[in-house]
Amino acid sequence: MRDISRLPTSPRFWRSPVRGRRFTSVLGLVLLVGVTVLFVTGLLSYAAYNPGLAPVNDKTPDKGLLGFYLFSWPTDPHWLYRLTQGVHVTLGITLIPVLLAKLWSVVPRLFALPPVRSVVHGLERVSLLLLVGGGLFEFVTGVLNVQLDYLFPGSFYPLHFYGAWVFFAAFLVHAALKTPIALRNLRAMKDGEEADGQGELTAPDPAPPTFSRRGALWFVGGGSALLFATTAGRSFDGLRHTALLAPHGGAEPGSGPNGFQINKTAAHAGIRAADTDAEAWRLTVTGRTGTVRLRRGDLEQLALHSAELPIACVEGWSTSDQRWRGVRLRDLAQLVGHDDGDPPDLHVESLQRQGAFRHAALSSRQVADPRSLLALYVNGARLSPDHGYPARIIVPAAPGVLNTKWVARLTFGRL
Numbered sequence: 001m002r003d004i005s006r007l008p009t010s011p012r013f014w015r016s017p018v019r020g021r022r023f024t025s026v027l028g029l030v031l032l033v034g035v036t037v038l039f040v041t042g043l044l045s046y047a048a049y050n051p052g053l054a055p056v057n058d059k060t061p062d063k064g065l066l067g068f069y070l071f072s073w074p075t076d077p078h079w080l081y082r083l084t085q086g087v088h089v090t091l092g093i094t095l096i097p098v099l100l101a102k103l104w105s106v107v108p109r110l111f112a113l114p115p116v117r118s119v120v121h122g123l124e125r126v127s128l129l130l131l132v133g134g135g136l137f138e139f140v141t142g143v144l145n146v147q148l149d150y151l152f153p154g155s156f157y158p159l160h161f162y163g164a165w166v167f168f169a170a171f172l173v174h175a176a177l178k179t180p181i182a183l184r185n186l187r188a189m190k191d192g193e194e195a196d197g198q199g200e201l202t203a204p205d206p207a208p209p210t211f212s213r214r215g216a217l218w219f220v221g222g223g224s225a226l227l228f229a230t231t232a233g234r235s236f237d238g239l240r241h242t243a244l245l246a247p248h249g250g251a252e253p254g255s256g257p258n259g260f261q262i263n264k265t266a267a268h269a270g271i272r273a274a275d276t277d278a279e280a281w282r283l284t285v286t287g288r289t290g291t292v293r294l295r296r297g298d299l300e301q302l303a304l305h306s307a308e309l310p311i312a313c314v315e316g317w318s319t320s321d322q323r324w325r326g327v328r329l330r331d332l333a334q335l336v337g338h339d340d341g342d343p344p345d346l347h348v349e350s351l352q353r354q355g356a357f358r359h360a361a362l363s364s365r366q367v368a369d370p371r372s373l374l375a376l377y378v379n380g381a382r383l384s385p386d387h388g389y390p391a392r393i394i395v396p397a398a399p400g401v402l403n404t405k406w407v408a409r410l411t412f413g414r415l
């Protein structure tokens with residue numbers, strides 16, 4: 001006869017003495033806070049793309065009602081996206097051990113028989129499927145995007161966005177059901193009761209312990225601390241070398257005025273030296289009163305202004321403030337007839353021929369900000385080819401993706 005205790009559907013199959021209410025409750029409460037922060041910062045990131053403004057910005061055009069919360073992304077404080085997206089990515093990576101340990105701690109229950117005891121139980125199990133599947137999906141797509149640099153060209157945004165809603169809906173149901181229980185378990189622990197001694201999560205036939213429960217929690221926490229310590233530095237110049245695990249971490253990217261992080265190099269984006277040659281390059285600006293074409297020399301004759309602003313990428317890395325110098329976007333709007341102090345939205349196009357980020361739309365609010373520039377210089381030097389020479393956009397508080405490099409055309413109004 002087969003020994004049924006050797007099948008995962010038998011509670012006796014699961015013998016780790018570490019499993020128990022306390023272990024699961026602690027991890028569950030950490031995730032309650034952490035996943036909520038991930039969801040909120042993720043939704044903010046979507047809003048920061050200005051998806052409501054123009055199709056070129058909207059990576060998720062079929063969002064429907066899920067776009068209900070969208071608002072006009074502010075330009076203050078100028079480090080806003082650096083903060084929200086740094087938190088989103090760094091926290092997501094830091095929580096990986098917690099997520100895995102939490103799943104491990106409840107895995108016997110996923111195999112429990114009968115699979116469905118009642119309608120309510122059936123619904124709970126479906127929500128668990130969405131919770132576990134959705135959670136793994138969000139973490140995996142997020143990590144792949146950050147670590148492997150757009151493994152899914154174009155499709156990462158919809159996958160991660162819709163996945164987030166499915167995951168968070170299941171997460172809310174789960175949290176509503178389980179948070180009171182988790183809190184009760186922890187309170188019982190405080191009162192000195194051995195809360196782990198009973199309950200469905202505890203192995204009925206535990207193997208001899210090689211590890212205390214407390215040790216197991218330290219192990220998970222240590223894993224998170226290690227991931228944090230090898231990731232967080234890529235948002236800070238001077239600490240970047242500590243970000244061993246992160247792309248755009250490690251060694252500082254060169255020295256000198258243009259020696260800060262580059263997302264895609266000119267070569268990678270297919271920009272040829274001939275395209276950016278001072279003789280050949282022209283900036284085409286179109287607005288209410290028509291079109292003007294400017295050389296780089298013409299731009300240098302206009303009023304130049306400086307702004308200290310960072311680059312902050314959706315992948316979570318960012319630079320400290322760089323000192324940009326160039327022409328205000330609102331001055332360029334004025335040049336083509338938008339001179340009533342209330343500039344319209346702006347469509348920016350790059351010389352780049354291929355790729356999702358070759359164009360972007362900026363809101364009138366962003367155009368109006370005196371720190372929003374068509375930059376010609378950075379940190380006192382001419383922009384390098386990799387940072388967008390002959391001219392690039394820089395806007396306070398915006399995601400890197402809106403800071404278009406190698407700009408060729410600006411169209412005010414009519415997006």
Ligand SMILES: Nc1nc2c(c(=O)[nH]1)N[C@H]1C(S)=C(S)[C@@H](COP(=O)(O)O)O[C@H]1N2
Pocket residue numbers: 260261262263264269311312313314350351352355357358359386387388399400401402403404405406
């Ligand atoms: N034309 C063009 N502009 C672009 C991109 C691009 O791929 N093509 N990438 C954007 C992204 S995703 C980021 S994070 C910033 C990075 O700017 P940097 O390389 O100067 O640091 O440039 C933005 N501007």
Ligand SMILES: [Mo]
Pocket residue numbers: 263312313314315400401
């Ligand atoms: Mo980016």
